[in-house]
Amino acid sequence: MSHEEQTDLRIRRTHKFLQEAVIAHIIERGFEAITVGDIAERAMINRATFYRHYQDKYDLVARIFEETANHLVAQMQPITKDADNRPTQIPPAIWIAFFTHVAEYARLYRAMLGKNGSSWFAARMREYTITIMLDLEKQWARQMDRTIDPTMPPELPSAQLAQVLIGTIVWWLESEDPYTPRQMATWFHRFAFYGYLVALGYPSPPPERG
Amino acid sequence: MSHEEQTDLRIRRTHKFLQEAVIAHIIERGFEAITVGDIAERAMINRATFYRHYQDKYDLVARIFEETANHLVAQMQPITKDADNRPTQIPPAIWIAFFTHVAEYARLYRAMLGKNGSSWFAARMREYTITIMLDLEKQWARQMDRTIDPTMPPELPSAQLAQVLIGTIVWWLESEDPYTPRQMATWFHRFAFYGYLVALGYPSPPPERG
DNA sequence: TGTCTCGTGTTACCTATGCAACACCGAGGG
DNA sequence: CCCTCGGTGTTGCATAGGTAACACGAGACA
Numbered sequence: 036m037s038h039e040e041q042t043d044l045r046i047r048r049t050h051k052f053l054q055e056a057v058i059a060h061i062i063e064r065g066f067e068a069i070t071v072g073d074i075a076e077r078a079m080i081n082r083a084t085f086y087r088h089y090q091d092k093y094d095l096v097a098r099i100f101e102e103t104a105n106h107l108v109a110q111m112q113p114i115t116k117d118a119d120n121r122p123t124q125i126p127p128a129i130w131i132a133f134f135t136h137v138a139e140y141a142r143l144y145r146a147m148l149g150k151n152g153s154s155w156f157a158a159r160m161r162e163y164t165i166t167i168m169l170d171l172e173k174q175w176a177r178q179m180d181r182t183i184d185p186t187m188p189p190e191l192p193s194a195q196l197a198q199v200l201i202g203t204i205v206w207w208l209e210s211e212d213p214y215t216p217r218q219m220a221t222w223f224h225r226f227a228f229y230g231y232l233v234a235l236g237y238p239s240p241p242p243e244r245g
Numbered sequence: 246m247s248h249e250e251q252t253d254l255r256i257r258r259t260h261k262f263l264q265e266a267v268i269a270h271i272i273e274r275g276f277e278a279i280t281v282g283d284i285a286e287r288a289m290i291n292r293a294t295f296y297r298h299y300q301d302k303y304d305l306v307a308r309i310f311e312e313t314a315n316h317l318v319a320q321m322q323p324i325t326k327d328a329d330n331r332p333t334q335i336p337p338a339i340w341i342a343f344f345t346h347v348a349e350y351a352r353l354y355r356a357m358l359g360k361n362g363s364s365w366f367a368a369r370m371r372e373y374t375i376t377i378m379l380d381l382e383k384q385w386a387r388q389m390d391r392t393i394d395p396t397m398p399p400e401l402p403s404a405q406l407a408q409v410l411i412g413t414i415v416w417w418l419e420s421e422d423p424y425t426p427r428q429m430a431t432w433f434h435r436f437a438f439y440g441y442l443v444a445l446g447y448p449s450p451p452p453e454r455g
Numbered sequence: 456t457g458t459c460t461c462g463t464g465t466t467a468c469c470t471a472t473g474c475a476a477c478a479c480c481g482a483g484g485g
Numbered sequence: 486c487c488c489t490c491g492g493t494g495t496t497g498c499a500t501a502g503g504t505a506a507c508a509c510g511a512g513a514c515a
Binding site for chain 3: 043045046049080081083084087
Protein backbone atom coordinates (compact mmCIF):
# COMPACT_ATOMS: atom_id res chain seq x y z
CA MET A 36 0.00 0.00 0.00
CA SER A 37 2.23 2.76 1.24
CA HIS A 38 4.77 0.55 -0.42
CA GLU A 39 2.82 1.03 -3.65
CA GLU A 40 2.42 4.76 -3.10
CA GLN A 41 6.10 5.54 -3.08
CA THR A 42 7.04 3.78 -6.30
CA ASP A 43 8.03 5.98 -9.19
CA LEU A 44 5.08 7.76 -10.75
CA ARG A 45 6.10 6.54 -14.20
CA ILE A 46 5.94 2.93 -13.05
CA ARG A 47 2.50 3.36 -11.55
CA ARG A 48 1.32 4.97 -14.78
CA THR A 49 2.76 2.20 -16.93
CA HIS A 50 1.12 -0.50 -14.85
CA LYS A 51 -2.18 1.30 -14.87
CA PHE A 52 -2.29 1.86 -18.60
CA LEU A 53 -1.18 -1.63 -19.51
CA GLN A 54 -3.79 -3.11 -17.21
CA GLU A 55 -6.56 -0.94 -18.58
CA ALA A 56 -5.49 -1.75 -22.11
CA VAL A 57 -5.47 -5.50 -21.70
CA ILE A 58 -8.84 -5.45 -19.97
CA ALA A 59 -10.35 -3.42 -22.77
CA HIS A 60 -8.92 -5.80 -25.34
CA ILE A 61 -10.10 -8.90 -23.51
CA ILE A 62 -13.60 -7.51 -23.39
CA GLU A 63 -13.59 -6.60 -27.06
CA ARG A 64 -11.82 -9.51 -28.70
CA GLY A 65 -11.14 -12.17 -26.11
CA PHE A 66 -7.87 -13.00 -24.45
CA GLU A 67 -6.17 -15.41 -26.80
CA ALA A 68 -6.38 -13.13 -29.83
CA ILE A 69 -4.46 -10.35 -28.14
CA THR A 70 -0.79 -9.72 -28.87
CA VAL A 71 1.63 -7.86 -26.67
CA GLY A 72 1.88 -5.29 -29.43
CA ASP A 73 -1.86 -4.66 -29.28
CA ILE A 74 -1.73 -4.05 -25.56
CA ALA A 75 1.27 -1.77 -25.80
CA GLU A 76 -0.17 0.28 -28.63
CA ARG A 77 -3.46 0.84 -26.87
CA ALA A 78 -1.74 1.72 -23.61
CA MET A 79 0.56 4.15 -25.41
CA ILE A 80 3.48 2.22 -23.98
CA ASN A 81 6.42 0.97 -25.95
CA ARG A 82 6.47 -2.79 -26.38
CA ALA A 83 9.98 -3.01 -24.96
CA THR A 84 8.70 -1.33 -21.83
CA PHE A 85 6.03 -3.97 -21.50
CA TYR A 86 8.69 -6.64 -21.20
CA ARG A 87 10.50 -4.66 -18.55
CA HIS A 88 7.46 -5.08 -16.29
CA TYR A 89 5.74 -8.28 -17.34
CA GLN A 90 6.93 -11.55 -18.75
CA ASP A 91 4.01 -11.91 -21.14
CA LYS A 92 0.30 -11.22 -21.37
CA TYR A 93 -0.46 -14.07 -18.99
CA ASP A 94 1.74 -12.51 -16.35
CA LEU A 95 -0.03 -9.19 -16.85
CA VAL A 96 -3.53 -10.59 -16.37
CA ALA A 97 -2.47 -12.72 -13.43
CA ARG A 98 -1.04 -9.71 -11.67
CA ILE A 99 -4.17 -7.68 -12.24
CA PHE A 100 -6.13 -10.18 -10.20
CA GLU A 101 -3.40 -10.48 -7.64
CA GLU A 102 -3.15 -6.77 -7.13
CA THR A 103 -6.86 -6.25 -6.70
CA ALA A 104 -6.96 -9.23 -4.39
CA ASN A 105 -4.13 -7.77 -2.34
CA HIS A 106 -5.93 -4.49 -2.22
CA LEU A 107 -9.05 -6.18 -0.94
CA VAL A 108 -7.14 -8.18 1.63
CA ALA A 109 -5.50 -5.03 2.91
CA GLN A 110 -8.96 -3.74 3.71
CA MET A 111 -9.75 -6.91 5.63
CA GLN A 112 -7.84 -5.69 8.67
CA PRO A 113 -10.91 -4.40 10.52
CA ILE A 114 -12.03 -8.00 11.03
CA THR A 115 -12.28 -8.34 14.77
CA LYS A 116 -13.53 -10.88 17.21
CA ASP A 117 -16.78 -10.56 19.05
CA ALA A 118 -17.51 -11.33 22.67
CA ASP A 119 -17.42 -15.04 21.91
CA ASN A 120 -14.03 -14.70 20.24
CA ARG A 121 -15.37 -15.23 16.75
CA PRO A 122 -15.02 -13.11 13.60
CA THR A 123 -17.65 -10.40 13.28
CA GLN A 124 -18.88 -8.57 10.18
CA ILE A 125 -21.10 -11.18 8.59
CA PRO A 126 -21.30 -11.08 5.63
CA PRO A 127 -18.10 -9.07 5.71
CA ALA A 128 -18.26 -5.85 3.77
CA ILE A 129 -15.10 -7.01 2.08
CA TRP A 130 -16.93 -9.75 0.22
CA ILE A 131 -19.51 -7.29 -0.97
CA ALA A 132 -16.67 -5.18 -2.26
CA PHE A 133 -15.20 -8.21 -3.95
CA PHE A 134 -18.38 -9.18 -5.74
CA THR A 135 -18.90 -5.56 -6.67
CA HIS A 136 -15.51 -5.62 -8.31
CA VAL A 137 -16.47 -8.78 -10.17
CA ALA A 138 -19.70 -7.15 -11.32
CA GLU A 139 -17.78 -4.14 -12.53
CA TYR A 140 -15.51 -6.29 -14.68
CA ALA A 141 -18.19 -8.86 -15.41
CA ARG A 142 -17.35 -9.09 -19.08
CA LEU A 143 -13.70 -9.53 -18.22
CA TYR A 144 -14.28 -12.33 -15.75
CA ARG A 145 -16.78 -13.97 -18.05
CA ALA A 146 -14.17 -13.97 -20.78
CA MET A 147 -11.49 -15.38 -18.51
CA LEU A 148 -13.51 -17.86 -16.44
CA GLY A 149 -16.32 -18.89 -18.77
CA LYS A 150 -16.55 -21.85 -21.11
CA ASN A 151 -14.14 -20.34 -23.61
CA GLY A 152 -12.00 -18.90 -20.86
CA SER A 153 -8.39 -19.64 -20.11
CA SER A 154 -8.15 -22.48 -17.64
CA TRP A 155 -4.77 -21.24 -16.52
CA PHE A 156 -6.49 -18.13 -15.22
CA ALA A 157 -8.93 -20.07 -13.05
CA ALA A 158 -6.05 -22.14 -11.78
CA ARG A 159 -4.00 -19.09 -11.04
CA MET A 160 -6.91 -17.42 -9.31
CA ARG A 161 -7.49 -20.51 -7.20
CA GLU A 162 -3.81 -20.73 -6.26
CA TYR A 163 -3.60 -17.15 -5.27
CA THR A 164 -6.80 -17.25 -3.26
CA ILE A 165 -5.40 -20.20 -1.35
CA THR A 166 -2.20 -18.40 -0.44
CA ILE A 167 -4.18 -15.37 0.67
CA MET A 168 -6.44 -17.43 2.87
CA LEU A 169 -3.49 -19.26 4.39
CA ASP A 170 -1.93 -15.96 5.29
CA LEU A 171 -5.15 -14.76 6.84
CA GLU A 172 -5.46 -17.95 8.84
CA LYS A 173 -2.08 -17.31 10.38
CA GLN A 174 -3.18 -13.86 11.49
CA TRP A 175 -6.39 -15.24 12.92
CA ALA A 176 -4.61 -18.07 14.64
CA ARG A 177 -2.60 -15.49 16.49
CA GLN A 178 -5.74 -13.70 17.57
CA MET A 179 -7.99 -16.59 18.56
CA ASP A 180 -7.86 -19.86 20.39
CA ARG A 181 -9.00 -22.75 18.28
CA THR A 182 -8.45 -26.46 18.14
CA ILE A 183 -7.61 -27.99 14.79
CA ASP A 184 -7.98 -31.59 13.79
CA PRO A 185 -4.27 -32.50 13.56
CA THR A 186 -4.83 -35.07 10.82
CA MET A 187 -6.36 -32.52 8.43
CA PRO A 188 -4.03 -31.05 5.78
CA PRO A 189 -3.84 -27.40 6.78
CA GLU A 190 -4.32 -26.03 3.27
CA LEU A 191 -7.45 -28.03 2.57
CA PRO A 192 -10.01 -25.54 3.92
CA SER A 193 -8.45 -22.75 1.90
CA ALA A 194 -8.52 -24.84 -1.26
CA GLN A 195 -12.14 -25.66 -0.65
CA LEU A 196 -12.97 -22.04 0.01
CA ALA A 197 -11.22 -20.88 -3.15
CA GLN A 198 -13.08 -23.43 -5.18
CA VAL A 199 -16.41 -22.32 -3.78
CA LEU A 200 -15.55 -18.72 -4.51
CA ILE A 201 -14.74 -19.36 -8.15
CA GLY A 202 -17.73 -21.59 -8.58
CA THR A 203 -19.98 -18.91 -7.14
CA ILE A 204 -18.54 -16.33 -9.51
CA VAL A 205 -18.91 -18.52 -12.58
CA TRP A 206 -22.47 -19.38 -11.67
CA TRP A 207 -23.25 -15.72 -11.11
CA LEU A 208 -21.77 -14.56 -14.39
CA GLU A 209 -23.66 -17.18 -16.34
CA SER A 210 -26.90 -16.67 -14.44
CA GLU A 211 -29.81 -15.06 -16.21
CA ASP A 212 -30.99 -13.14 -13.19
CA PRO A 213 -29.31 -9.95 -11.99
CA TYR A 214 -28.44 -10.81 -8.42
CA THR A 215 -26.73 -8.02 -6.55
CA PRO A 216 -23.17 -8.17 -5.23
CA ARG A 217 -24.61 -8.03 -1.72
CA GLN A 218 -26.79 -11.06 -2.34
CA MET A 219 -23.91 -12.99 -3.81
CA ALA A 220 -21.66 -12.02 -0.93
CA THR A 221 -24.27 -13.20 1.53
CA TRP A 222 -24.84 -16.52 -0.19
CA PHE A 223 -21.17 -17.17 -0.73
CA HIS A 224 -20.40 -16.36 2.84
CA ARG A 225 -23.27 -18.39 4.25
CA PHE A 226 -22.30 -21.48 2.30
CA ALA A 227 -18.53 -21.31 2.44
CA PHE A 228 -17.43 -19.57 5.54
CA TYR A 229 -19.34 -21.43 8.18
CA GLY A 230 -17.93 -24.71 6.97
CA TYR A 231 -14.56 -23.08 6.65
CA LEU A 232 -14.53 -21.78 10.20
CA VAL A 233 -15.73 -25.09 11.56
CA ALA A 234 -13.05 -26.85 9.56
CA LEU A 235 -10.50 -24.54 11.12
CA GLY A 236 -11.61 -25.59 14.56
CA TYR A 237 -14.25 -23.17 15.67
CA PRO A 238 -16.75 -25.33 17.52
CA SER A 239 -19.91 -23.57 16.32
CA PRO A 240 -20.69 -21.03 13.62
CA PRO A 241 -21.09 -17.45 14.79
CA PRO A 242 -24.54 -15.90 14.50
CA GLU A 243 -25.44 -14.01 11.36
CA ARG A 244 -25.74 -10.26 11.41
CA GLY A 245 -25.49 -7.16 9.24
CA MET B 246 -0.22 15.83 -38.49
CA SER B 247 2.40 13.39 -39.66
CA HIS B 248 4.48 15.92 -37.80
CA GLU B 249 2.47 15.05 -34.70
CA GLU B 250 2.71 11.33 -35.31
CA GLN B 251 6.47 11.19 -35.17
CA THR B 252 6.95 13.06 -31.93
CA ASP B 253 8.11 11.01 -28.98
CA LEU B 254 5.40 8.79 -27.55
CA ARG B 255 6.09 10.13 -24.07
CA ILE B 256 5.45 13.69 -25.22
CA ARG B 257 2.18 12.77 -26.88
CA ARG B 258 1.11 10.98 -23.71
CA THR B 259 2.01 13.89 -21.48
CA HIS B 260 0.10 16.37 -23.63
CA LYS B 261 -2.91 14.09 -23.81
CA PHE B 262 -3.13 13.51 -20.08
CA LEU B 263 -2.58 17.12 -19.11
CA GLN B 264 -5.24 18.24 -21.54
CA GLU B 265 -7.74 15.67 -20.34
CA ALA B 266 -7.00 16.59 -16.75
CA VAL B 267 -7.49 20.30 -17.15
CA ILE B 268 -10.71 19.80 -19.09
CA ALA B 269 -12.09 17.54 -16.38
CA HIS B 270 -11.14 20.05 -13.71
CA ILE B 271 -12.63 22.98 -15.59
CA ILE B 272 -15.90 21.12 -15.94
CA GLU B 273 -15.97 20.16 -12.28
CA ARG B 274 -14.73 23.27 -10.53
CA GLY B 275 -14.30 26.02 -13.07
CA PHE B 276 -11.09 27.35 -14.50
CA GLU B 277 -9.89 29.94 -12.04
CA ALA B 278 -9.96 27.62 -9.03
CA ILE B 279 -7.55 25.16 -10.63
CA THR B 280 -3.89 25.05 -9.68
CA VAL B 281 -1.10 23.60 -11.75
CA GLY B 282 -0.64 21.05 -9.00
CA ASP B 283 -4.24 19.89 -9.37
CA ILE B 284 -3.81 19.36 -13.08
CA ALA B 285 -0.52 17.54 -12.68
CA GLU B 286 -1.81 15.27 -9.95
CA ARG B 287 -4.88 14.25 -11.88
CA ALA B 288 -2.88 13.67 -15.05
CA MET B 289 -0.36 11.57 -13.13
CA ILE B 290 2.32 13.93 -14.39
CA ASN B 291 4.92 15.59 -12.21
CA ARG B 292 4.43 19.30 -11.76
CA ALA B 293 7.92 20.01 -12.99
CA THR B 294 7.09 18.20 -16.19
CA PHE B 295 4.10 20.44 -16.67
CA TYR B 296 6.36 23.44 -16.83
CA ARG B 297 8.53 21.76 -19.40
CA HIS B 298 5.62 21.79 -21.81
CA TYR B 299 3.42 24.70 -20.84
CA GLN B 300 4.04 28.10 -19.36
CA ASP B 301 0.98 28.01 -17.13
CA LYS B 302 -2.60 26.78 -17.11
CA TYR B 303 -3.61 29.53 -19.50
CA ASP B 304 -1.07 28.33 -22.02
CA LEU B 305 -2.37 24.80 -21.67
CA VAL B 306 -5.99 25.69 -22.33
CA ALA B 307 -5.08 27.98 -25.17
CA ARG B 308 -3.15 25.23 -26.86
CA ILE B 309 -5.99 22.79 -26.50
CA PHE B 310 -8.15 25.03 -28.60
CA GLU B 311 -5.34 25.75 -31.01
CA GLU B 312 -4.57 22.10 -31.56
CA THR B 313 -8.15 21.11 -32.20
CA ALA B 314 -8.49 24.10 -34.48
CA ASN B 315 -5.36 23.08 -36.37
CA HIS B 316 -6.69 19.58 -36.65
CA LEU B 317 -9.93 20.87 -38.09
CA VAL B 318 -8.14 23.18 -40.50
CA ALA B 319 -6.00 20.31 -41.71
CA GLN B 320 -9.20 18.58 -42.75
CA MET B 321 -10.29 21.65 -44.68
CA GLN B 322 -8.05 20.77 -47.62
CA PRO B 323 -10.83 19.13 -49.65
CA ILE B 324 -12.35 22.55 -50.12
CA THR B 325 -12.34 23.01 -53.87
CA LYS B 326 -13.78 25.49 -56.29
CA ASP B 327 -16.84 24.80 -58.33
CA ALA B 328 -17.49 25.58 -62.01
CA ASP B 329 -17.86 29.24 -61.15
CA ASN B 330 -14.55 29.24 -59.28
CA ARG B 331 -16.15 29.52 -55.85
CA PRO B 332 -15.70 27.34 -52.76
CA THR B 333 -18.02 24.35 -52.66
CA GLN B 334 -19.19 22.24 -49.72
CA ILE B 335 -21.85 24.46 -48.23
CA PRO B 336 -22.25 24.23 -45.31
CA PRO B 337 -18.81 22.66 -45.23
CA ALA B 338 -18.66 19.39 -43.33
CA ILE B 339 -15.81 20.93 -41.45
CA TRP B 340 -18.08 23.34 -39.65
CA ILE B 341 -20.38 20.54 -38.67
CA ALA B 342 -17.34 18.81 -37.22
CA PHE B 343 -16.42 21.96 -35.39
CA PHE B 344 -19.82 22.44 -33.79
CA THR B 345 -19.88 18.76 -32.95
CA HIS B 346 -16.64 19.27 -31.09
CA VAL B 347 -18.15 22.22 -29.26
CA ALA B 348 -21.16 20.11 -28.33
CA GLU B 349 -18.92 17.38 -27.03
CA TYR B 350 -17.09 19.79 -24.73
CA ALA B 351 -20.15 21.94 -24.14
CA ARG B 352 -19.55 22.21 -20.41
CA LEU B 353 -15.98 23.19 -21.05
CA TYR B 354 -16.80 25.93 -23.52
CA ARG B 355 -19.64 27.12 -21.35
CA ALA B 356 -17.24 27.45 -18.46
CA MET B 357 -14.67 29.27 -20.55
CA LEU B 358 -16.88 31.49 -22.71
CA GLY B 359 -19.94 32.05 -20.54
CA LYS B 360 -20.74 34.89 -18.18
CA ASN B 361 -18.27 33.69 -15.56
CA GLY B 362 -15.79 32.63 -18.20
CA SER B 363 -12.28 33.91 -18.71
CA SER B 364 -12.28 36.79 -21.11
CA TRP B 365 -8.72 36.05 -22.08
CA PHE B 366 -9.91 32.75 -23.52
CA ALA B 367 -12.46 34.38 -25.78
CA ALA B 368 -9.82 36.87 -26.85
CA ARG B 369 -7.32 34.15 -27.52
CA MET B 370 -9.87 32.14 -29.42
CA ARG B 371 -10.72 35.16 -31.53
CA GLU B 372 -7.07 35.89 -32.23
CA TYR B 373 -6.30 32.39 -33.24
CA THR B 374 -9.36 32.10 -35.45
CA ILE B 375 -8.25 35.25 -37.22
CA THR B 376 -4.79 33.93 -37.93
CA ILE B 377 -6.23 30.68 -39.22
CA MET B 378 -8.62 32.45 -41.53
CA LEU B 379 -5.87 34.71 -42.83
CA ASP B 380 -3.80 31.66 -43.67
CA LEU B 381 -6.72 30.07 -45.44
CA GLU B 382 -7.34 33.24 -47.41
CA LYS B 383 -3.81 33.12 -48.72
CA GLN B 384 -4.34 29.59 -49.98
CA TRP B 385 -7.59 30.56 -51.61
CA ALA B 386 -6.12 33.67 -53.12
CA ARG B 387 -3.63 31.45 -54.89
CA GLN B 388 -6.42 29.29 -56.22
CA MET B 389 -8.95 31.88 -57.30
CA ASP B 390 -9.14 35.18 -59.01
CA ARG B 391 -10.84 37.83 -56.98
CA THR B 392 -10.87 41.56 -56.71
CA ILE B 393 -10.48 43.07 -53.28
CA ASP B 394 -11.43 46.53 -52.22
CA PRO B 395 -7.91 47.97 -51.71
CA THR B 396 -9.03 50.35 -49.00
CA MET B 397 -10.34 47.56 -46.76
CA PRO B 398 -7.99 46.36 -43.98
CA PRO B 399 -7.21 42.79 -45.03
CA GLU B 400 -7.69 41.26 -41.59
CA LEU B 401 -11.13 42.78 -41.06
CA PRO B 402 -13.23 40.02 -42.64
CA SER B 403 -11.41 37.41 -40.56
CA ALA B 404 -11.97 39.39 -37.40
CA GLN B 405 -15.64 39.73 -38.23
CA LEU B 406 -15.90 36.04 -38.99
CA ALA B 407 -14.20 35.08 -35.75
CA GLN B 408 -16.55 37.31 -33.82
CA VAL B 409 -19.58 35.76 -35.45
CA LEU B 410 -18.27 32.31 -34.72
CA ILE B 411 -17.80 32.97 -31.02
CA GLY B 412 -21.10 34.74 -30.78
CA THR B 413 -22.83 31.81 -32.39
CA ILE B 414 -21.20 29.40 -29.96
CA VAL B 415 -22.06 31.45 -26.89
CA TRP B 416 -25.64 31.83 -28.03
CA TRP B 417 -25.86 28.11 -28.68
CA LEU B 418 -24.43 27.12 -25.33
CA GLU B 419 -26.81 29.40 -23.47
CA SER B 420 -29.78 28.47 -25.59
CA GLU B 421 -32.57 26.47 -24.04
CA ASP B 422 -33.29 24.43 -27.14
CA PRO B 423 -31.09 21.54 -28.27
CA TYR B 424 -30.14 22.58 -31.76
CA THR B 425 -27.94 20.09 -33.57
CA PRO B 426 -24.37 20.80 -34.66
CA ARG B 427 -25.55 20.54 -38.26
CA GLN B 428 -28.17 23.21 -37.71
CA MET B 429 -25.68 25.49 -36.04
CA ALA B 430 -23.14 24.92 -38.79
CA THR B 431 -25.73 25.79 -41.40
CA TRP B 432 -26.87 28.93 -39.67
CA PHE B 433 -23.36 30.07 -38.89
CA HIS B 434 -22.26 29.48 -42.40
CA ARG B 435 -25.29 31.14 -43.96
CA PHE B 436 -24.89 34.26 -41.91
CA ALA B 437 -21.15 34.62 -41.79
CA PHE B 438 -19.62 33.10 -44.84
CA TYR B 439 -21.59 34.78 -47.56
CA GLY B 440 -20.73 38.18 -46.23
CA TYR B 441 -17.21 37.01 -45.68
CA LEU B 442 -16.74 35.85 -49.25
CA VAL B 443 -18.31 38.98 -50.64
CA ALA B 444 -16.07 41.05 -48.44
CA LEU B 445 -13.11 39.17 -49.87
CA GLY B 446 -14.13 40.15 -53.36
CA TYR B 447 -16.34 37.44 -54.69
CA PRO B 448 -19.02 39.28 -56.62
CA SER B 449 -21.94 37.02 -55.66
CA PRO B 450 -22.52 34.35 -53.01
CA PRO B 451 -22.27 30.77 -54.24
CA PRO B 452 -25.47 28.71 -54.25
CA GLU B 453 -26.35 26.65 -51.22
CA ARG B 454 -26.05 22.88 -51.30
CA GLY B 455 -25.51 19.84 -49.09
C1' DT C 456 4.58 43.45 12.60
C1' DG C 457 6.16 38.46 11.88
C1' DT C 458 5.53 33.90 10.32
C1' DC C 459 2.90 30.29 8.29
C1' DT C 460 0.87 28.23 4.51
C1' DC C 461 0.20 27.57 -0.29
C1' DG C 462 0.96 28.09 -5.07
C1' DT C 463 4.40 29.26 -8.56
C1' DG C 464 8.42 28.57 -11.29
C1' DT C 465 13.14 26.59 -11.58
C1' DT C 466 17.14 23.53 -11.07
C1' DA C 467 20.49 19.17 -10.76
C1' DC C 468 20.63 14.62 -10.75
C1' DC C 469 18.87 10.00 -11.55
C1' DT C 470 15.91 6.73 -13.85
C1' DA C 471 12.14 4.84 -16.65
C1' DT C 472 10.89 4.79 -21.13
C1' DG C 473 11.17 5.36 -26.27
C1' DC C 474 13.39 4.01 -30.26
C1' DA C 475 15.64 1.22 -33.51
C1' DA C 476 17.66 -2.78 -34.45
C1' DC C 477 18.39 -7.55 -33.87
C1' DA C 478 17.80 -12.81 -33.62
C1' DC C 479 14.41 -16.23 -33.13
C1' DC C 480 10.42 -18.98 -34.14
C1' DG C 481 6.08 -20.93 -36.24
C1' DA C 482 2.63 -20.70 -39.68
C1' DG C 483 1.42 -20.33 -44.20
C1' DG C 484 2.15 -20.19 -49.16
C1' DG C 485 4.63 -20.16 -53.64
C1' DC D 486 11.65 -26.97 -50.30
C1' DC D 487 12.58 -22.09 -49.22
C1' DC D 488 10.53 -17.95 -48.11
C1' DT D 489 8.04 -14.34 -46.36
C1' DC D 490 5.43 -12.52 -42.49
C1' DG D 491 3.98 -11.63 -37.95
C1' DG D 492 4.74 -12.08 -33.21
C1' DT D 493 8.19 -12.68 -29.50
C1' DG D 494 11.77 -11.31 -26.56
C1' DT D 495 16.29 -8.57 -26.04
C1' DT D 496 19.77 -4.87 -26.30
C1' DG D 497 22.36 -0.03 -26.55
C1' DC D 498 21.72 4.45 -26.64
C1' DA D 499 19.19 8.91 -26.37
C1' DT D 500 15.93 11.52 -23.84
C1' DA D 501 11.55 12.64 -21.35
C1' DG D 502 10.18 12.66 -17.01
C1' DG D 503 10.38 11.98 -11.64
C1' DT D 504 12.22 13.58 -7.43
C1' DA D 505 13.72 16.68 -4.16
C1' DA D 506 15.13 20.90 -3.20
C1' DC D 507 15.13 25.83 -3.68
C1' DA D 508 13.61 30.95 -3.92
C1' DC D 509 9.80 33.86 -4.39
C1' DG D 510 5.31 36.14 -3.69
C1' DA D 511 0.67 36.51 -1.95
C1' DG D 512 -2.66 36.12 1.35
C1' DA D 513 -4.20 34.54 6.20
C1' DC D 514 -3.80 35.22 10.80
C1' DA D 515 -1.98 36.03 15.42
